[in-house]
Amino acid sequence: MELCKVKEVVAKMTLEEKASLCSGLDFWHTKGVERLQIPSVMVSDGPHGLRKQEEDADHLGLNKSIKAVCFPAGCAMAASFSREAAARLGEILGEECQAEDISTILGPAMNIKRSPLCGRNFEYYSEDPLLATEIGTAYVNAVQSKNVGTSPKHFMANNQEYHRMTNSSDMDERTAREIYLAAFEGMVKNAKPWTIMNSYNQLNGTYLCENKEMLTDVLREDWGFDGYVMTDWGAMNCRVEALKAGCNLEMPGGNCMTDKQIVKAVKEGELEEKILDQSCEEFLNIVFKYVENHQKDVLFDRDKDHEAARALEEECIVLLKNEEDILPLCKEKKVAFIGKYAAAPRYQGGGSSHINSAKVDSALEAVKAWADVVYAKGYDDDKDVINETMLQEAVAAAASAEVAVLFVGLPDSFESEGYDRKHLRMPDCQNRLIEEVAKVQPNTVVVLHNGAPVEMPWIAKVKAVVEAYLGGQAVGSAVANILYGNVNPSGRLPETFPLRLQDTPCYITYGGEKDRVAYSEGVFVGYRYYESKEMPVLFPFGYGLSYTIFTYKNLTVEKERFKESENIKVTVDVTNSGNRTGKEVVQLYVGKKDGEIIRPIRELRAFDKIELKPGETKTVEFVLNSRAFAYWEMEIHNWFVESGSYEIQIGKSASEIVLSKEVWVEGEHIIPKLYPKIPNNFIHW
Ligand code: BGC
Numbered sequence: 001m002e003l004c005k006v007k008e009v010v011a012k013m014t015l016e017e018k019a020s021l022c023s024g025l026d027f028w029h030t031k032g033v034e035r036l037q038i039p040s041v042m043v044s045d046g047p048h049g050l051r052k053q054e055e056d057a058d059h060l061g062l063n064k065s066i067k068a069v070c071f072p073a074g075c076a077m078a079a080s081f082s083r084e085a086a087a088r089l090g091e092i093l094g095e096e097c098q099a100e101d102i103s104t105i106l107g108p109a110m111n112i113k114r115s116p117l118c119g120r121n122f123e124y125y126s127e128d129p130l131l132a133t134e135i136g137t138a139y140v141n142a143v144q145s146k147n148v149g150t151s152p153k154h155f156m157a158n159n160q161e162y163h164r165m166t167n168s169s170d171m172d173e174r175t176a177r178e179i180y181l182a183a184f185e186g187m188v189k190n191a192k193p194w195t196i197m198n199s200y201n202q203l204n205g206t207y208l209c210e211n212k213e214m215l216t217d218v219l220r221e222d223w224g225f226d227g228y229v230m231t232d233w234g235a236m237n238c239r240v241e242a243l244k245a246g247c248n249l250e251m252p253g254g255n256c257m258t259d260k261q262i263v264k265a266v267k268e269g270e271l272e273e274k275i276l277d278q279s280c281e282e283f284l285n286i287v288f289k290y291v292e293n294h295q296k297d298v299l300f301d302r303d304k305d306h307e308a309a310r311a312l313e314e315e316c317i318v319l320l321k322n323e324e325d326i327l328p329l330c331k332e333k334k335v336a337f338i339g340k341y342a343a344a345p346r347y348q349g350g351g352s353s354h355i356n357s358a359k360v361d362s363a364l365e366a367v368k369a370w371a372d373v374v375y376a377k378g379y380d381d382d383k384d385v386i387n388e389t390m391l392q393e394a395v396a397a398a399a400s401a402e403v404a405v406l407f408v409g410l411p412d413s414f415e416s417e418g419y420d421r422k423h424l425r426m427p428d429c430q431n432r433l434i435e436e437v438a439k440v441q442p443n444t445v446v447v448l449h450n451g452a453p454v455e456m457p458w459i460a461k462v463k464a465v466v467e468a469y470l471g472g473q474a475v476g477s478a479v480a481n482i483l484y485g486n487v488n489p490s491g492r493l494p495e496t497f498p499l500r501l502q503d504t505p506c507y508i509t510y511g512g513e514k515d516r517v518a519y520s521e522g523v524f525v526g527y528r529y530y531e532s533k534e535m536p537v538l539f540p541f542g543y544g545l546s547y548t549i550f551t552y553k554n555l556t557v558e559k560e561r562f563k564e565s566e567n568i569k570v571t572v573d574v575t576n577s578g579n580r581t582g583k584e585v586v587q588l589y590v591g592k593k594d595g596e597i598i599r600p601i602r603e604l605r606a607f608d609k610i611e612l613k614p615g616e617t618k619t620v621e622f623v624l625n626s627r628a629f630a631y632w633e634m635e636i637h638n639w640f641v642e643s644g645s646y647e648i649q650i651g652k653s654a655s656e657i658v659l660s661k662e663v664w665v666e667g668e669h670i671i672p673k674l675y676p677k678i679p680n681n682f683i684h685w
Pocket of ligand 1: 045046059106153232233352
């Protein structure tokens with residue numbers, strides 16, 4: 001419906017009807033107005049599968065939802081470093097939503113991984129805002145190409161589960177713009193999400209639901225967002241203030257109390273009716289867009305989507321270690337699969353994203369098609385206790401084989417929506433199992449099923465490590481395909497694996513005190529911190545191995561000196577010098593040399609994933625604009641490019657730069673007025 005028609009509809013509504021549109025009908029539906037043919041539509045979780053609840057509803061994944069397909073979680077999807085994979089997932093979810101008449105899927109979950117302790121990191125993409133925003137853009141564009149809305153969440157700075165409904169994330173403007181907002185920015189500008197979900201927390205002491213700077217000044221005015229903002233479930237504070245700030249819809253609904261507050265505020269002159277009108281227009285615009293374009297008769301083919309879930313996970317799995325090329329396994333070798341997760345993988349996390357999976361593949365079942373493996377359970381994951389009998393059976397199975405593959409990871413009780421982790425350890429019983437198996441079997445491979453980094457005290461004692469993340473319901477067969485070389489691994493870590501929790505940038509402040517969390521590490525999040533400190537890590541951001549070898553040559557930059565307003569072409573040749581087809585993630589970082597401003601030593605500014613046959617060379621091209629060189633200058637409240645030299649670096653990870661070139665960039669803006677130097681207030685918004 002055209003906007004002028006939407007305005008006409010709103011003009012016909014009574015004050016009470018307009019106020020009623022500002023909250024949901026029930027847990028999953030928005031309200032309609034029958035006399036004006038305004039329909040009620042359904043929204044549903046998200047983000048990596050449908051959690052459509054037809055009966056008892058909840059936002060914790062407790063009650064039943066329809067049988068659906070669980071795709072790789074956000075942690076895994078980001079590891080694909082593949083816009084195509086994210087788009088494929090989006091298209092499928094869009095079709096599933098059409099089939100189930102869901103107007104909006106509640107996702108993707110875009111928050112930055114400030115600390116590996118966040119219980120919900122498994123749903124989030126990355127510690128790097130460019131990677132998060134690019135994967136999010138592809139997903140949102142693809143879902144919406146099916147005329148179904150998305151609700152990227154949780155806007156913004158929702159980086160811990162501890163006190164998530166009350167805490168305040170306290171940070172300066174530069175940190176917000178360069179890290180926490182940047183994770184959303186490209187996605188909002190390039191994919192135009194139909195809706196946005198605001199987070200539970202506060203930013204610098206103001207709840208996000210009533211944060212005008214965020215919901216109106218940044219989201220709508222700076223970035224051009226023109227959809228509607230809904231609260232996270234139960235994230236409303238003051239209804240009238242929220243409406244003024246730009247929050248359109250309170251979810252879940254079912255309680256008309258806050259609608260009455262709106263009516264009263266308008267009648268008493270506390271709220272201008274035109275603010276309410278505008279909010280209804282923004283909301284109805286999206287509702288009609290869905291209803292008018294809804295494609296019926298679409299089939300939700302769970303079997304077909306299961307196959308797609310496998311193909312997606314195969315793009316995501318990261319090979320972390322592969323000494324003596326122990327992988328891929330040869331089908332004739334005598335192999336023991338050890339660990340509960342070989343037979344019953346952990347493939348998704350707990351909470352609102354929990355899918356009632358139509359089926360689940362196990363690696364143990366999948367390999368039967370081509371290999372004969374022995375199996376020992378080794379441990380249970382409901383409690384962290386060592387079961388000596390299971391342990392000894394596992395050790396015996398490992399000793400009798402030529403290779404032992406251990407399937408381990410984090411149990412549900414170690415990470416979930418709703419609470420944070422206390423440490424980065426895997427269960428003691430699993431660590432002990434790995435140690436004991438490695439003692440009797442020199443050819444030990446570890447497969448990890450986890451949503452966030454873990455410490456690996458046994459790393460030197462095993463030959464290979466495969467990070468499967470929470471890979472969705474087809475993870476078992478995807479892992480089997482990687483282990484036996486049916487598929488060449490091509491995932492890369494979207495986050496740093498630190499050596500120990502104490503090394504993490506916000507170790508001291510994470511969780512906060514008295515409901516205030518000081519983001520005092522500023523922009524030094526993830527690899528921006530570790531690389532700047534030249535600190536050893538277990539595995540760096542962007543890292544991952546392949547069964548083939550890629551070599552880099554001929555880094556060219558169109559010009560050595562250029563102005564910030566010019567778009568600059570950078571090319572690099574990548575060759576597959578091994579003997580298998582494989583995919584490489586080419587990463588471009590930029591670092592400022594000798595600047596006046598304290599900045600990370602390097603920041604990811606572009607990436608691409610390419611496939612190469614043995615012997616093949618491709619030239620990868622990137623185009624950099626001023627944002628690749630800019631930082632957020634708080635004196636002018638804008639992006640700013642310092643004149644001077646910068647290094648353009650091509651890396652296999654944030655720690656391994658293989659080629660670099662120095663360039664000189666001329667900044668074209670000046671800081672108009674330098675304020676007298678006063679001590680910088682920590683909260684500078
Ligand atoms: C979660 C959201 C989710 C909503 C509805 C909330 O608790 O934070 O991500 O979409 O519940 O289930």
